Amino acid sequence: MEEDIMNDLRSSLAGFVDVSVGSQNVSTHTSRASLPRLGHESVSAQNWGRPDLDNTAVYPGQAASAQVFQARVQESAALKSASKWKQHLFSIHGSTDVDSISETVEYVFEAMTQHGPTGLDLRGVASNSVNAEHLVAVLRATAANRDAVPGWAHALGEAPAALRRFGLDPDEVLVGLTV
Known part of the structure; x- marks a missing residue:
């Protein structure tokens, strides 16, 4: 169920954010080294559930995109689960x-x-x-x-x-x- 949602949303963000999802955690990092790093506002990737990328800076817009992405995944999953009760009914x-x-x-x-x-x-x-x-x-x-x-x-x-x-x-x- 979430896999289809993930594939749809992943394709819409392709090229900007590489997104991996495991047990409700959204993990992000970007390969665009040319993007400016945020100073004191940098967030460790660990905050996004990727301890393997600890100390990786978050680039402008990346955190917001990941949050929007996570919200869309959760909303889509919630809508699908909300209609499950109707299947038997x-x-x-x-x-x-x-x-x-x-x-x-x-x-x-x-x-x-x-x-x-x-x-x-x-x-x-x-x-x-x-x-x-x-x-x-x-x-x-x-x-x-x-x-x-x-x-x-x-x-x-x-x-x-x-x-x-x-x-x-x-x-x-x-x-x-x-x-």
């Missing part, structure tokens, strides 16, 4: 075993941790386009934040029809979930 005939339901809940909590409750948008949920069991899992996982999750009440309203489509009794499955 909108997979109508997808697996509903305990592992896949647990994965959906894990991704919901991950998205809420990264983006808050407003990062989960349930306004597009329609009873004929969701996996009912994953929908109930998402609703239960977000119930404590129901007022802050966009479309939570709408999704709860769609749940009975989705459950009936799967041959499940909404009165039994939705016990405890109210607007």
Whole structure:
């Protein structure tokens, strides 16, 4: 996932900054020896996770470019992880075993941790386009934040029809979930 993002962003910075990423650390150095070095503002490459390049000066714009690059990588990864919970939800005939339901809940909590409750948008949920069991899992996982999750009440309203489509009794499955 991050590899594709990295390749896209790396190509956009090619020629200015050589970027290597390992476990969330962005490492940079430049081969342009002609760039002026910063005086007292120089930052050791160790600050960027590259102890092998310790005492290498940072050139003007390099630190800012690396920070922008790191922010873009994190933002892209966060957007991809934020939509992971939707993969099971909108997979109508997808697996509903305990592992896949647990994965959906894990991704919901991950998205809420990264983006808050407003990062989960349930306004597009329609009873004929969701996996009912994953929908109930998402609703239960977000119930404590129901007022802050966009479309939570709408999704709860769609749940009975989705459950009936799967041959499940909404009165039994939705016990405890109210607007």
